[in-house]
């Protein structure tokens with residue numbers, strides 16, 4: 638099914654990764670904006686969530702299961718795709734969940750006639766970029782298998798746009814946190830309410846075919862240009878600068894990769910993420 642170009646806001650929205658950190662925040666902020674918010678995640682993760690409120694639906698689906706994703710995308714106008722491994726891991730784990738899982742999701746979206754997908758991409762798609770402002774057209778420089786999976790997701794989205802007429806917005810989330818925790822976050826912070834506004838606009842803004850945007854608040858010290866924010870109408874309300882006095886002394890050792898590149902600790906050759914800490 639080929640989607641028709643977007644004229645009106647979506648009414649039925651699928652949120653993958655709904656039980657996660659960002660998913661929980663989006664659930665709170667998006668409630669009531671759409672006729673239906675279908676909250677999807679692994680069955681065990683969904684089991685820990687509060688029950689569905691009016692206008693919500695809980696829908697267990699493993700991203701590695703194409704049939705389950707076809708069920709999840711059935712009848713949806715838009716998808717916010719947050720589900721996946723949010724850290725470095727072994728290549729087979731990253732491939733299965735972040736790469737194959739995103740491929741399964743996009744194929745299900747195509748088959749079910751979904752119009753728009755907003756994808757949780759990452760700063761780690763450009764993690765080896767130096768710490769100076771870059772545009773969204775800067776060459777990709779992934780810093781990990783995780784970062785490669787986000788580059789893959791963006792490329793796959795581009796292909797579904799050009800080949801099948803899907804609409805796709807990649808949000809390169811930098812650091813989603815309640816508040817900045819270290820000096821790096823003065824550039825990378827994305828506050829919860831700004832994240833909610835950004836993802837809502839990523840699925841609501843009319844006339845978008847393919848777009849990549851920085852997922853950050855209005856940080857004075859940002860390393861990513863606000864390219865495309867105007868297209869979406871995104872106007873961040875928070876600025877990490879308010880926390881500068883608290884965190885600017887919390888820095889990585891100055892000779893380290895972590896202090897030189899945008900990706901921080903992910904750019905250290907021995908960084909293993911979840912695979913390294915046994916989680």
Ligand SMILES: NC(=O)c1ccc[n+]([C@@H]2O[C@H](COP(=O)([O-])OP(=O)(O)OC[C@H]3O[C@@H](n4cnc5c(N)ncnc54)[C@H](O)[C@@H]3O)[C@@H](O)[C@H]2O)c1
Nearest residue numbers: 654656657658659699700719720721723757759810812813
């Ligand atoms: N938190 C950040 O600062 C940040 C930065 C950049 C990108 N992102 C991306 O944003 C998204 C959400 O991040 P988060 O911080 O909320 O992570 P999270 O780990 O809290 O949430 C991810 C969710 O995905 C689910 N999931 C994992 N494997 C799955 C599978 N096989 N099938 C279905 N669901 C599965 C998990 O159960 C979890 O609820 C991720 O894609 C992450 O890569 C996050």
